[in-house]
Amino acid sequence: xxxxxxxxxxxxxxxxxxxxxxxxxxxxxxxxxxxxxxxxxxxxxxxxxxxxxxxxxxxxxxxxxxxxxxxxxxxxxxxxxxxxxxxxxxxxxxxxxxxxxxxxxxxxxxxxxxxxxxxxxxxxxxxxxxxxxxxxxxxxxxxxxxxxxxxxxxxxxxxxxxxxxxxxxxxxxxxxxxxxxxxxxxxxxxxxxxxxxxxxxxxxxxxxxxxxxxxxxxxxxxxxxxxxxxxxxxxxxxxxxxxxxxxxxxxxxxxxxxxxxxxxxxxxxxxxxxxxxxxxxxxxxxxxxxxxxxxxxxxxxxxxxxxxxxxxxxxxxxxxxxxxxxxxxxxxxxxxxxxxxxxxxxxxxxxxxxxxxxxxxxxxxxxxxxxxxxxxxxxxxxxxxxxxxxxxxxxxxxxxxxxxxxxxxxxxxxxxxxxxxxxxxxxxxxxxxxxxxxxxxxxxxxxxxxxxxxxxxxxxxxxxxxxxxxxxxxxxxxxxxxxxxxxxxxxxxxxxxxxxxxxxx
Numbered sequence: 001x002x003x004x005x006x007x008x009x010x011x012x013x014x015x016x017x018x019x020x021x022x023x024x025x026x027x028x029x030x031x032x033x034x035x036x037x038x039x040x041x042x043x044x045x046x047x048x049x050x051x052x053x054x055x056x057x058x059x060x061x062x063x064x065x066x067x068x069x070x071x072x073x074x075x076x077x078x079x080x081x082x083x084x085x086x087x088x089x090x091x092x093x094x095x096x097x098x099x100x101x102x103x104x105x106x107x108x109x110x111x112x113x114x115x116x117x118x119x120x121x122x123x124x125x126x127x128x129x130x131x132x133x134x135x136x137x138x139x140x141x142x143x144x145x146x147x148x149x150x151x152x153x154x155x156x157x158x159x160x161x162x163x164x165x166x167x168x169x170x171x172x173x174x175x176x177x178x179x180x181x182x183x184x185x186x187x188x189x190x191x192x193x194x195x196x197x198x199x200x201x202x203x204x205x206x207x208x209x210x211x212x213x214x215x216x217x218x219x220x221x222x223x224x225x226x227x228x229x230x231x232x233x234x235x236x237x238x239x240x241x242x243x244x245x246x247x248x249x250x251x252x253x254x255x256x257x258x259x260x261x262x263x264x265x266x267x268x269x270x271x272x273x274x275x276x277x278x279x280x281x282x283x284x285x286x287x288x289x290x291x292x293x294x295x296x297x298x299x300x301x302x303x304x305x306x307x308x309x310x311x312x313x314x315x316x317x318x319x320x321x322x323x324x325x326x327x328x329x330x331x332x333x334x335x336x337x338x339x340x341x342x343x344x345x346x347x348x349x350x351x352x353x354x355x356x357x358x359x360x361x362x363x364x365x366x367x368x369x370x371x372x373x374x375x376x377x378x379x380x381x382x383x384x385x386x387x388x389x390x391x392x393x394x395x396x397x398x399x400x401x402x403x404x405x406x407x408x409x410x411x412x413x414x415x416x417x418x419x420x421x422x423x424x425x426x427x428x429x430x431x432x433x434x435x436x437x438x439x440x441x442x443x444x445x446x447x448x449x450x451x452x453x454x455x456x457x458x459x460x461x462x463x464x465x466x467x468x469x470x471x472x473x474x475x476x477x478x479x480x481x482x483x484x485x486x487x488x489x490x491x492x493x494x495x496x497x498x499x500x501x502x503x504x505x
Contacts, residue, residue: 039290040262043218044276047288050216050224051278057108057212058282061185061202064102064112068200069187071098072114076189076197082120092116096127096138103129103136110182111139111203114189115159117196118149130178130203139177162186162199169282171226171234172206181206183234185282206235213237219294229283231255250275250289264292359412359437366401373397412437424460427495428453434471438478447481447489457495 072095081088099112106112111130128139149156155174162168170184186201213224214237225243226234231251233243240246245268253265254277262276272292277285377394380386431453435442442449459466474491481489 043288043290044262046218047276047278051286055281064202065185065187065200069189072189076191100129108208109202110205114200116198141177158184158186159199163188183209210235219290221294222290225287227285359408363405366404369401370398422460423463424458425463427457428455430467431470431493434467445482446487450492453495
């Protein structure tokens, strides 16, 4: 009863662990997928949240420019400013006061300005106020670049692109008067009669923009990158040398994804990344990119823990199975092996008994002949008829009968003796040896043997084991002939020589 209880407990434990293993595998797969989805959602949420904050700043720049545009357009509503420099100067001062007061109430914006069209007057006129050394200061650009409005100069794209397209957005525009790089937004201004007044614009320091990107925290090595509408690099939260080369794969991937969802890609250095991007209000592209290893760090730790648990479960299952085999199945196997050994021994004993019977039958006739010769020799001696010649004949026949019995016993002894080394021997002689052992049984059952094996056919092997094999085959053949009921029966023994792999068999 105790053994049965122990067996049930062990089997139940094994079943529990076997059921737990697929559950752990499914949990590992689902856990990996959940972490991947979580990483995608986290980076997508972060980029959307950052885009919202950045859009507020960009919209503020745009709104300030729009307001300044409307104010200047209303201020310069008449045409007298075109012909009267005094009126123009007065309106310019009014515009400067409006810009200065407006700039005091803004955050993050580093400068506001109106650049007037050179066609209005011979001189280049501009009203520009900027934060400098913590104060709002008037900037006279003519002191730094007296010919800065020459068309074709790439540094004045903010002016001519705004006139050409109605507005302009630019990043990393270098301003020599402040020795700073700027993010810039400008709009063209026309009066009510369609005369070009100039442009209104606002600036934000690129350092301020980079600080905003740096404040976006996702993972430890996240990169927040800003591109313009033409996918030209603008800024990022880390210092990048040769950004066009570094982000070339990312730019191509963004070009192939048009749904603003997260995607995975491999960089030029073979590193796996997760990325998400969104389009800002001014058509710039804000991108968050993150190495997969860092994003999946928690998942990797959890996965390693689950794998360790799985390996432990498998180990426990193996140990339980081994214990079951050792405790309950090894005795069964040993018992089966012992039974098999017993059956083999019984079979050998039966064959041995049969062979002993065959030898007994084969020895009876020579012994009977010897007995007859001895009796006849005695009778001849008593009758005084035993001559030397007759005595020698009796002795010769006795020696021959003894030799027959000796050969039979020798064949039997060799048959039972195990071989230690291979030797080259005649197949025909080995067949004859097996036949001599079972000769009496063949005679009794009236079975004729036809041995057509070539006397020159040899083989290199264990001779006695080969004889035993032939003996078993002959026994099966004898039993088959006896079962057929054919009298007399016949067994034909033949052997062929084949060349296989350069060896004869």
